[in-house]
Amino acid sequence: MATAAASISELVRGTSVRQVRLVCGVILFCYVISHFLNHALGNISVEAMEAGVYYHTVFWQFLPVSIVFYTAALTHMGLGIYALYQRRQFRWRTIEPLQLVLGLSIPALIMGHVVGVRLGYTLYDHQKLYPQELYLFFVAAPGRLWQMTILLLIAWVHGCIGIYFWLRLKPFFTRAAPYLLAAAVLVPTLSLLGIYQGGRSVAIEADDGEWRTHNLTRRQVGTVAEGNTLDRITGAFTVTYFGLLGLALAARGVRAWRERRGGMIALSYGNGKTVRVPKGLSVLEASLRHNLPHASVCGGRARCSTCRIRVIGDHGVLPEPSQREAFVLTRVGTNDPSIRLACQLRPTSDLSFFQLFTPQTSSANAQASAPARIGQERYLVSLFVDMRGSTQLAEKRLPFDTVFIVNRFLGAVSQAVIENGGQPNQFVGDGMLALFGLTADPQTACRQALKAASGIATHIDELNELLSHDLRQPIRFGIGIHGGEVIIGDIGYRDHIVFTALGDAVNVAARLQDMTKTLACEAIVSDEIRGTAGLADDTLPQQEVAIRGRDEPMAVRVVADARGLTALVDRSERVAA
Known part of the structure; x- marks a missing residue:
């Protein structure tokens, strides 16, 4: 129970307002997609639209789903208004204020439709479906068709921007982007065409008096008095909503006035x-306001720690870290009270500090040109391989001959890695780090790494045979394989930046590779790799080893001959199938 409570507490601490807004937005976007696909059925017939809306309403009006949906809608709208109040600087990206404006305009545009359909059903049992709505848009009040078209486009663009911000740093986004773009264009196009085709059919059929008799009854569209009541309710909701927006803007003005009256502080x-800013601004907002370079990969949302600063002098007078800031600092292992997040720290007195991460951009609001290369945390499999005896190899050879042999060794290793879906990443002397899982799930990545180790052994055998006339002893090697959560991204400075992985899993793989010398084997595989790959527990001998930097011993599998790993993986795949 204590462990579960601690896990829940950590989850709550690690949840930001933006993550809540994202979850609510995804729920709403799923509703929008469902509605758009239903509209698209109008390209077949109005009857198809009516058949589709039956299943649409059965799902979304199912009580638990309905509660989740309306909670998400109200929460998302409330957080949008809060974002209008909270955000002080909009210079991080031009698209962010656009997304906010689009999102805030949706409730005002959709209010009449929601009240007319949903509240009309609740209060008066109106049965408004596609024939009645299309009649309204194409016959009774054509001007409202343009309002609905604008609403659909705004809702779709707003949702797509949110999905883009969510997925753009995911490893699969580059491959999925063309398909997502195609869907982003086709879905609203087919939806609007469906509305147009269905509306044309209704407009033609509406000339028939019998059609009007069956589709424009009091039960379906209500009376004039009921319509007036719904219009008044719509007006009241709209005025209330604009009042909330005005209240948020007024609160911004009051905050700015209080900050000016509260005095200015100096940030050194x-x-x-040194700059002078009003009290209440965060250190990062002060940097943005004065266009001072300040590292911030996540844009000031406390999703990274790159904006960290070290406070010079008395840090006891600083405001206590927020729950989110404390979570991030704990996550990165920082216990020093003088280290704070610039995006969260809002000093109330003069402050001197220096940045822990020097920004590589020329302005505070510049962003990396390749978002996919910004640091990401994900599961990868690291394979370290090292050439044995390279020092003795170089003793009695010309330097260029040694380089030739080492390059042939690294070429053979790289070929095996690439053939099995991995990526050669770093070359250090006669050793190499390869990464698996950049484009595959963890199980596949583990199996690829094991097959790559087998392929390395085979390719080195071929290389030894090719160079047998020149080698006194065959080339030997050691391999270490381990998997886990790592940070991947661009590391380096200016023109010397490389894409690589950092984390405990990478370090452990290097330690395992080094242990192959003392254990006299070709490869050491962590039990994490063995289990994730789906290999049976008795396929490889187990041993517990002490890893430098770890308090407890680690279970590993010792592989005397790496050539047999492919057969083991193939066998486990057949059993799983």
Whole structure:
């Protein structure tokens, strides 16, 4: 129970307002997609639209789903208004204020439709379906068709921007982007065409008096008095909503006035630059306001720690870290109270500090040109391989001959890695780090790494045979394989930046590779890899080893001959199938 409570507490601490808004937005976007696909059935017939809306309403009006949906809608709208109040600087990206404006305009545009359909059903049992709505848009009040078209486009663009911000850092986004773009264009196009085709059919049929008799009854469209009541309710909701927006803007003005009256404080940067800002601004917002370079990969949302600063002097007078800031600092293992997140720290007195991460951009609001290369946390499999005896190899050879042999070794290793779906990542002397899982799930990545180890052994055998006339002893090697959560991204400075992985899993793989010397084997595989790959427990001998930097011993599998790993993986795949 204590462990479960601690896990729940950590989950709550690690949940930000943006994540809540994202979850609510995804729920609403699923509803929008369902509605758009239903509209698209109009390209077949109005009857197809009516048949589709039956299943649409059965799902979305199912009580638990309905509660989740309306909770998400109200929460998303409320957080949008809060974002209008909270956001002080909109210069991080031009698309962000656009998304906010589009999102805030949706409730005002959709209010009449929601009240007319949903509240009309609740209060008066109106049965408004596609024939009645299409009649309204194409015959009774054609001007409302343009309002609905604008609403559909705004809702779709707003949702697509949110999905883009969510998925753009995911490893699969580059491959999925063309398909997502195609869907982003086709779905609203087919939806609008469906509305147009269905509306044309209704407009033609509406000339028939019998059609009007059956489709424009009091039960379906209500009376004039009921319509007036619904219009008044719509007006009241709309005025209330605009009042909330006005209240948020007024609160911004009051906050700015209070900040000016509260006085100015001086922020002194470690490079000698000093700026004066109103109390209440975060350190990162002050940097943005004065266009001072300040590292911030996540844009000031406390999703990373790159904006960290070290406070010079008395840090006891600083405001206590927020729950989110404390979570991030704990996550990165920072216990020093003088280290704070610039995006969260809002000093109330003069402050001197220096940045822990020097920004590589020329302005505070510049962003990396390749978002997919910004640091990401994900599961990868690391394979370290090292050439044995390279020192003795170089003793009695010309330097260029040694380089030739080492390059042939690294070429053979790289070929095996690439053939099995991995990516050669770093070359250090006569060793190499390869990464698996950049484009595959964890189980596949583990199996690919094991097959790559087998392929390395085979390719080195071929290389030894090819160079047998020149080698006194065959080339030997050691391999270490381990998997886990790592950070991947661009590491380096200016023109010397490389894409690589950092984390405990990478370090452990290097340690395992080094242990192959003392254990006299070709490869050591962590039990994490063996289990994730689906290999049976008795396929490889187990041993517990002490890993430098770890308090407890680690279970590993010792592989005397790496050539047999492919057969083991193939066998486990057949059993699983």
